[in-house]
Amino acid sequence: MKPFLTIAMPKGRIFEEAAKLMRKAGYPLPEEFDETRKLILTIEEAEMRFILAKPMDVVTYVEHGVADVGIAGKDVMMEEERDVYEVLDLKISECYLAVAGLPDVKIKEVAPKVATKYPNVASSYFREQGEQVEIIKLNGSIELAPLIGLADRIVDIVSSGRTLKENGLIELENIAPITSRLVVNPVSYRVKSGVIDELVERLSQIIEQ
Incomplete structure (x- = not known):
């Protein structure tokens, strides 16, 4: 009998797309799986x-071994330097990280303020550009920051660009493309290598189709 595999998955769009991918790979996930409000499910x-x-907690669960495997956005991997193996690009939930702000607004010449929920990514990016900025960490509604004068610019995930447009913001710089990745706990990979390798192989075949 194979050992049960514990998988951490983020709620929302990534969850829906990942569940669809796993069904295509032949894993019998029931349809009600998508509608549940339970936090732990055994199939x-x-x-x-x-x-x-x-989403931000998935890699924490995998790193600490309470989950063997997780599905996390590349944005989370970039922000959270965790001791996990990134084994497969699932090529779902495609978007990108970008710098945005109000059009025709003069940016402060000295240490402009940048609001984001990705302070490490933003700091690294602007440092690479040779810019000194002040980072303001927010957990949600990042687009609000320039509108109320909290920040000159924002760094956030952009999918369709609709949220930026509806709030009168424009994209200024594209930082990095983002997709969801399969990540594995190093100890789990040694103990459950067979079942994890099978998962990776089955998902890889679907992704390549």
């Missing part, structure tokens, strides 16, 4: 246990 026939978490 006996798939020999899997799922932990549903906030």
Whole structure:
């Protein structure tokens, strides 16, 4: 009997796309799986246990071994330097990190303020550009910061660009493309290598189709 695999997955769009991908790979995830409000789900026939978490917490669960495997956005991997293996680009939930702000607004010449929920990514990016900025960490509604005068610019995820447009903001610089990745706990990979390798192989075949 194979050991059960514990998988941490983020709620929302990534969860829906990842569940669809796993079904295509032949894993029997029931349809009600998508509608549940439970935080821990055991799918006996798939020999899997799922932990549903906030996107930023997935890699924490994997790093500490409470989940063997996780699905996390590349943005989280860039922001959170965690001791996990990144084994597969799932090529779902495509978007990108960008710098945005109000059009025709003069930026402060000395240490402009940048609001973001990715302070490490933003700091590294502007340092590479030779710019000194003041980072303001926010957890949500990043687009609000320039509108109320809290920040000169923002660094955030852009998907369709609709949210920026509806709030009168424009994209100024593209930082990096983002997709969701399969990450693995190093100890789990040694102990459950067979079942993890099978998961990676089955998902790889679907992605390449």
